Amino acid sequence: MKKNLIRIAKDTNFFLKKFIKKQKRTELISAMEYGLFSGGKKIRSKILLDIGRIFKIEYKTLIVIGAAVECIHAYSLIHDDLPCMDDDKLRRGKPSTHIKFGVSTAVLAGNSLLTMAFEILTSSDLKTKEKNKVNLVKKLSESAGHLGIAGGQYLDLSFEKKKISKNKIIDMEIKKTGKLFSFCCVAPAIIKNKNNKDIKIFENIGANIGLLFQIADDLIDFKGSSKVAGKITGKDKKKGKATLISLLGYQNAIKYSYKIKFKIINDLSKYGSKTSNLNETLDYILKRNK
Ligand code: IPE
Ligand code: IPE
Ligand code: MG
Ligand code: MG
Ligand code: MG
Secondary structure (H helix, E strand, O other), X not given: OHHHHHHHHHHHHHHHHHHHHOOOOOOOHHXXXXXXXXXOOOHHHHHHHHHHHHOOOOHHHXXXXXXXXXXXXXXXXXXXXXXXXXXXXXXXXXXXXXXXXXXXXXXHHHHHHHHHHHHHHOOOOOOOOHHHHHHHHHHHHHHHXXXXXXXXXXXXXXXXXXXXXXXXXXHHHHHHHHHHHHHHHHHHHHHOOOXXXXXXXXXXXXXXXXXXXXXXXXXXXXXXXXXXXXOOOOHHHHHOOOOHHHHHOHHHHHHHHHHHHHHHHHHHHHHHHHHHHHHHHHHHHHHOOO
């Protein structure tokens, strides 16, 4: 699994570096590259590859789509760390982008990474029909906007220091984290022209994988070490974040995560042994400590 992730990270970063190199150099590029290449597990790309395998899609195609996803992910982390958001000074064991480059540069580098995702999907580097590209752009923009990351981040901040119900916390976590995972699960189905019913099934699987991922992230914040995680832990409690841990307690949040994992595996069961890679990724998501 680790080796696999390293290979994906290497191939994705290679593509992104080449893509950026083809563009005219600007003053923002250093901050963009810092947000993109300062580590990062590339777990969303791994999910995309796992699902892509079920649909027999070419590796290179999936790496290009994954690169677009990683741009959006990197942007969301740069903005998530800003003083007006979570106000975090450490990311991936290094100073956050705004600490290194200043707040205004971090905001603009984040914006540029967000739009670069769509430059990638509409570029000639992605070898698929124009119609598929339009559908990919549509889904990815939905997952980043007010129904996805931005909307979820809004809820995350507005829930601070309040008692929030389980359903509302789950809705917030699916938006801020789950929707991008949904895109990763749906993109292969879009390329293979699957019908709406299949798209819905994979959208739902992705949302649950994202929820699982966010619960694991919250567990790391609760009990993990800052040194290993590369970010300051114990902050959710300090900030009064509404999480399933703050609502249900540590043990019950773990129990709930196993329930979600079981649900995902059950939803995938009709795809047989082709899902073995994905099952391995789910185990990694739950057991990780960074
Ligand atoms: C952290 O994401 C933010 C969340 C959505 C929980 P990752 O844990 O995937 O971050 P990197 O890219 O590996 O640093
Ligand atoms: C971030 O959630 C979700 C995003 C969409 C960026 P967190 O705020 O918990 O992520 P970390 O712990 O800072 O990485
Ligand atoms: Mg946050
Ligand atoms: Mg944060
Ligand atoms: Mg967190």
